[in-house]
Amino acid sequence: xxxxxxxxxxxxxxxxxxxxxxxxxxxxxxxxxxxxxxxxxxxxxxxxxxxxxxxxxxxxxxxxxxxxxxxxxxxxxxxxxxxxxxxxxxxxxxxxxxxxxxxxxxxxxxxxxxxxxxxxxxxxxxxxxxxxxxxxxxxxxxxxxxxxxxxxxxxxxxxxxxxxxxxxxxxxxxxxxxxxxxxxxxxxxxxxxxxxxxxxxxxxxxxxxxxxxxxxxxxxxxxxxxxxxxxxxxxxxxxxxxxxxxxxxxxxxxxxxxxxxxxxx
Numbered sequence: 384x385x386x387x388x389x390x391x392x393x394x395x396x397x398x399x400x401x402x403x404x405x406x407x408x409x410x411x412x413x414x415x416x417x418x419x420x421x422x423x424x425x426x427x428x429x430x431x432x433x434x435x436x437x438x439x440x441x442x443x444x445x446x447x448x449x450x451x452x453x454x455x456x457x458x459x460x461x462x463x464x465x466x467x468x469x470x471x472x473x474x475x476x477x478x479x480x481x482x483x484x485x486x487x488x489x490x491x492x493x494x495x496x497x498x499x500x501x502x503x504x505x506x507x508x509x510x511x512x513x514x515x516x517x518x519x520x521x522x523x524x525x526x527x528x529x530x531x532x533x534x535x536x537x538x539x540x541x542x543x544x545x546x547x548x549x550x551x552x553x554x555x556x557x558x559x560x561x562x563x564x565x566x567x568x569x570x571x572x573x574x575x576x577x578x579x580x581x582x583x584x585x586x587x588x589x590x591x592x593x594x595x596x597x598x599x600x601x602x603x604x605x606x607x608x609x610x611x612x613x614x615x616x617x618x619x620x621x622x623x624x625x626x627x628x629x630x631x632x633x634x635x636x637x638x639x640x641x642x643x644x645x646x647x648x
Contacts, residue, residue, distance in 0.1 A: 384550065385493075385547070387561075390496065393470055400460040401460070402461055410502060419533045420499070420500055423499055423514075426523070427453050427514055428454045431450050449511070453514070463507065465479075471586060471590050496553055496557045502534060516560075527556040531559065531562075543564075548613050550595070550599060565635070565637055568638035572640050572642045572643070573642075575647075594621075597620075598619070614641060626643050628644070
């Protein structure tokens with residue numbers, strides 16, 4: 384099983400520790416991936432040092448300090464991604480409270496997609512950075528389009544080696560960075576009942592996807608070996624009697640969907 388997560392836009396900057404080592408990151412054996420990471424680090428540093436850095440990165444003045452820190456990422460302290468990424472989804476995942484077995488599965492199964500590093504493992508040591516996937520860096524197409532051809536060979540090979548379900552908790556530009564094998568992939572969609580109608584939610588979707596990832600990691604390999612078993616684990620993960628879960632199976636080139644319907648509230 385692979386679990387695909389988006390990053391958090393906000394991050395906790397490590398206060399100490401060795402700096403980033405690109406050769407230690409997931410997929411580093413692929414020279415194209417490592418080269419793309421090094422190139423983006425240079426481009427981001429240059430953009431972040433420019434007078435129009437905030438506008439170029441599409442962020443407000445309150446984030447000026449984080450943008451300025453982008454100029455020092457190569458020498459900044461790094462820490463495991465599960466400590467750097469913060470926010471609703473990662474709070475719900477609560478890596479620190481996972482069982483020892485679930486932490487081992489997380490090291491092997493979870494990939495976090497970001498505009499700067501592509502796909503990294505949850506334990507990969509990275510610095511805090513500010514680069515939205517929608518940002519436009521000079522000389523490059525959109526960052527999702529930039530990463531897709533670079534990472535696809537390595538990620539296709541990884542998915543083939545794993546052979547199990549792919550649970551996709553990404554959305555937007557992060558989902559566009561790599562198209563997982565449709566016949567084994569379930570995108571996690573979250574809805575909430577309001578006056579009997581399903582509505583799309585944002586904050587609760589992130590929270591729920593974090594809980595989904597957590598439940599799958601705690602469940603273990605056998606319980607998550609098929610799409611049906613993944614759906615069963617998720618259905619049992621909600622509070623009380625569990626969530627209402629619908630499994631839409633993959634069809635041709637279209638991935639499946641795991642629809643989680645939260646109760647009225």
